[in-house]
Amino acid sequence: MKPTYQDALAYFGVSGAHPGGLTLTKFLLEQEKITKETTLLDGGCGTGQTSAYIKKNYPCSVTSIDYHPTMVKRAKNRFEKEKLSIQLVQGSLEKLPFPSNSFDIILVESVLIFTNCKNSLAEVKRVLKPGGVLLLLEMTAERALHAMEHQNMCEVYGIEKVYTENEWIHLMKEAGFPKVEVKLGHSVFSHMMTGMEPEDEAIDTSVPVNMQLEGKLMDHSYILYTYGNIIGYRVYRANL
Template identity: 40%
Template structure:
């Protein structure tokens, strides 16, 4: 079992850094309306896609490489009676036509892929002047090669670029403007913790009927590694214009 299998079987929503709360903050800064076409690659359980449709009424295309995630995303859409349908797609070889989307979302997705292939595919299916919003893992300068190897083996990262290396990958893929940000402001005014806040910060689960016991061991390993490497792994927000 891999880390991504664990997320799928546990049905974790908002597993990316910052959770749905950060995603909402980023989306509020964009011009999105009912005519905007958005591709949510690595949609997971469909949390962001469902929010996008409910909030903006825009055209949503959701996809993921994991069949269990796709099934759970479609389950969510059906329960909410949303006209959305998630499909299985490989970001390195997308089935969509050239220049199909206004916005592409990548929430902790690209680092698990061959960046040279996946970012070029994103550029291909994005309309001219279109935008990619990506929340991705970055390594800090003090991370050693051994640390990077151990983290990559556990999470199956194909690479862990630092911030400037990410920027170079985006530019090589053909994006004309790349803006990266390491800081964001968390704005929560409601005291205490309610259901909406929990979901915003990624504590949502949709458990599969049968979960192997080693999945929980994997989850414990993930928690241990997160704590161990919290000062060596960060995340960055990239806004790239085609």
């Protein structure tokens, strides 16, 4: 089986592959009311960077989940090293291993698009408490993509579709989220002009050279610089 873009992120321990990185995540969290009673799920936690930040800066209960075993291992090592009490689970957004009505806030950063979005949104809705909040940061097309543009992006990322803003909103409303707001959004190129630079993120240089996986990260860079005016991101906030 050919390695995926997700495999490359896991292998090199890339902490925040989404635009804005932890800087953007911090900004989003500041807009929410997070107390010691808040239960928060980091859906697709990766190396655990966001979960660790939340646990160290907010009094809430944090649960983290990721599907990729290498990411789970990296997150586990981070939480143990930093002595953080975070529940860590290996599992999929498409079939969350939690009871219904478990969380007040679910944060998903550039993960949903790698899953069956309809199934994942249905599961997210199920495990959110009444009145709960979904914070979703996802790749978003600035316009309907031409066939070749869409094919190139899907092949690099191993995804089925790149959604426009209206399509993302439709998916969430179809899943049962009556109120969906777009809190922030930019194309790749316009984001570069905002001054919201991501914090420096170390890549694990201790792993052996793997040209195939390095190629996956180079393919990602190619997509950003080739299509940076027609793809970007949106931050969606959906309420139950």
